[in-house]
Amino acid sequence: MTPAHQALFARMPKVELHCHLLGSVRHATFADLVRKYQAPLTQEEIDQVYARGRQKAGVLRALRALDRYLLIGAPDLHRIAYEYLTDAAACGVRYSEFFWNPTGTVRVSGLSYRTAQAAIVAAIHDAQRDCGIIGRLIASIDREADPAEAVAMVEWVIAARVPEVVGIGIDYSEINRPPELFAAAYELARRAGLKCTAHAGEFGMPWDNVRTAVEVLHCDRIDHGYTIVQNEALALRYAERGIVFTVVPTNSYYLRTLQPARWALDHPIRRMAALGLAIHPNTDDPTMHCVTPAGAWQLMYTHLGSRIADLRQYLLHGLRGAWIDDSTRRAWSLEWAAEFDALAYNLNG
Numbered sequence: 205m206t207p208a209h210q211a212l213f214a215r216m217p218k219v220e221l222h223c224h225l226l227g228s229v230r231h232a233t234f235a236d237l238v239r240k241y242q243a244p245l246t247q248e249e250i251d252q253v254y255a256r257g258r259q260k261a262g263v264l265r266a267l268r269a270l271d272r273y274l275l276i277g278a279p280d281l282h283r284i285a286y287e288y289l290t291d292a293a294a295c296g297v298r299y300s301e302f303f304w305n306p307t308g309t310v311r312v313s314g315l316s317y318r319t320a321q322a323a324i325v326a327a328i329h330d331a332q333r334d335c336g337i338i339g340r341l342i343a344s345i346d347r348e349a350d351p352a353e354a355v356a357m358v359e360w361v362i363a364a365r366v367p368e369v370v371g372i373g374i375d376y377s378e379i380n381r382p383p384e385l386f387a388a389a390y391e392l393a394r395r396a397g398l399k400c401t402a403h404a405g406e407f408g409m410p411w412d413n414v415r416t417a418v419e420v421l422h423c424d425r426i427d428h429g430y431t432i433v434q435n436e437a438l439a440l441r442y443a444e445r446g447i448v449f450t451v452v453p454t455n456s457y458y459l460r461t462l463q464p465a466r467w468a469l470d471h472p473i474r475r476m477a478a479l480g481l482a483i484h485p486n487t488d489d490p491t492m493h494c495v496t497p498a499g500a501w502q503l504m505y506t507h508l509g510s511r512i513a514d515l516r517q518y519l520l521h522g523l524r525g526a527w528i529d530d531s532t533r534r535a536w537s538l539e540w541a542a543e544f545d546a547l548a549y550n551l552n553g
């Protein structure tokens with residue numbers, strides 16, 4: 205690593221397509237909200253949320269705690285959305301499609317969908333004014349909840365439709381919650397003109413979940429998707445189709461299940477790239493994974509076998525997978541590739 209490498213990772217223009225709003229909350233903000241609402245969480249428990257690799261409880265538990273104790277008013281949602289977008293902009297992210305789970309906020313926090321959505325959309329506008337970053341929201345299904353809740357969530361999105369909400373996704377634990385359970389919600393979303401993505405093949409779950417997300421839910425792109433490498437014929441077919449996979453170098457499952465000495469060598473991201481899949485690196489839960497957008501791209505280079513030329517291609521994959529209009533996609537592809545090339549040129553200086 206040289207200063208020129210550091211400059212490339214920090215300054216290269218980026219899209220972020222796979223980041224969870226509640227997984228981006230700053231450590232200080234989490235602690236401040238605990239104090240504000242006198243939540244039953246100790247300082248040690250707060251610190252553990254941000255102790256990557258040493259957490260006694262997983263990130264998903266922390267996300268539940270946010271909904272249950274800390275997101276009481278619309279200003280809280282505005283604050284965390286604005287802070288996420290400004291932090292992302294500082295790392296070169298110019299366009300972000302980020303996830304928010306309305307079910308937990310509405311059912312647990314007690315805010316109405318319209319009120320909560322308005323707070324996040326206001327933060328999107330404020331961050332664009334202040335930092336130039338363009339933010340778009342993905343309303344994400346809580347797959348641990350009843351499938352009927354997923355349909356209800358999509359109905360909320362449609363009834364309160366605004367341009368800043370571009371599509372739906374699905375997240376939380378995939379174990380025993382296959383994508384087909386939520387087919388009705390996805391069909392409703394597609395009929396309304398919403399874009400679709402889904403977490404699939406994340407927790408070591410079968411490659412069938414990836415195929416279902418593509419062939420049954422008709423997703424426009426896939427989040428994670430690692431186990432597709434277990435079916436090489438399917439992977440090659442999706443590579444040919446150009447389906448974009450938003451991968452996460454700091455994915456928790458492989459940090460837990462692979463030996464530390466083998467983690468970077470055996471991570472399926474390497475195999476996905478070798479099979480020609482259109483991968484694009486993202487942060488997922490940046491503050492809780494202790495990673496920045498720049499850091500995610502750096503890990504692809506320093507640990508996961510990607511060359512500088514590969515990173516340039518991943519940048520273009522991200523623009524192809526982003527839910528933007530074609531004229532914007534063409535313009536950004538030309539402009540951003542030129543910026544990347546100028547930064548990469550300095551590596552040889």
